[in-house]
Amino acid sequence: MKFLDQVDLKVSSGDGGKGIVAWRREKFVPKGGPSGGDGGDGGSVYVEADENLYTLMDLSHNKHVYAGDGEPGGRRKQAGAAGADKVIRVPPGTVVKDKRTGRILGEVVEPGQRMCVAEGGEGGRGNAQFKSSTNQAPRHAEPGEPGEDRELVFELKLIADVGLVGFPNAGKSTLVSSVSAAEPEVADYPFTTLTPQLGMVYVSEYETFVMADIPGIIEDAHQGKGLGLQFLRHIERTSVLLFVIPITAPDLGEEYRQLMHELEAHEADLMDKPRVVALSKIDILAPDERELLPDVVAGEFPDEVPLLPISAVAGLGLDRLKYMLYDTVSAARGAASLNA
DSSP: OOOOOEEEEEEEOOOOOOOOOOBOOBTTBTTOOBOOOOOOOOOOEEEEEOTTOOOSGGGGGOSEEEOOOOOOOOSTTOOOOOOOOEEEEEOTTEEEEETTTOOEEEEEOSTTOEEEEEOOOOOOOOGGGGOOSSOSSOOOOOOOOOOOEEEEEEEEOOOOSEEEEOOTTSSHHHHHHHHSSOOOOOOSSTTOOOSOEEEEEEEETTEEEEEEEOOOOOTTGGGTOTTHHHHHGGGTTOSEEEEEEETTSSOHHHHHHHHHHHHHHHOGGGGGSOEEEEEEOGGGSOHHHHHHHHHHHGGGSOTTSOEEEOBTTTTBSHHHHHHHHHHHHHHHHHHHHHHO
């Protein structure tokens, strides 16, 4: 399935049906009172989160979505039928913006959550509604209210517990494929990962978390360089950030600081998320060097950030990493529920 995380779409809700002017015409009642019915309300356009969807690809096939118009009112005070609503199904984590103003209209996060993005026009009143003590035979009715026409931008932000952060070729995709059932493309060249990947990590039968691998960050990614802003938004919803830094990097501490700078420049709130650093590709070291590595490089990282040496290729340190991430995610979930 092709991954698509941003789509522009026009939506139109339905017009309200018109009320009508009508009169009672019954045997022995040649001049009956007003009986014109109200028009039906126009259909509305809704966005609903569907847990079976993972991409906005389906929306790219239809550039304009219409809800149904309300039907005119009928005789004998019969109301017109309401227009059919239109439901646009999207993956959980989809944000909807007004294209013209850039204003966020809302988002759907939980499966089944629904929001209205274009409200149908109200049906017009028939002449029966205007009868009064001073106007026994009203000869007017209302037209229906028009629906709304809007140009929207749909943006998907993946919902995951752990977001992987690293420069290209740091070993993120290999790590995801090693600890989960995800199958991202893996090769020894930059930007192998061109689309975000989600993987479910099983710690035990009842202990799991979701890991998201995004394309590698490059310097000035927050300004749109490389794959930049297109994918940085996918780590905004994560609970924990996992920095993957290969020990082959010229300066481990500087690489960490550069990554932190790009994240902070994109969204300052990312600095508040718990962080773990995985020092990858340790299979090139001798066993005694692997054990000493965290102590050797500890001074280059903040004291509160755990350092875990790993090799996704050789399977070194992965169990310890999974347990630490699960504990960190659980603590973050607990803090979030207390603050909710």
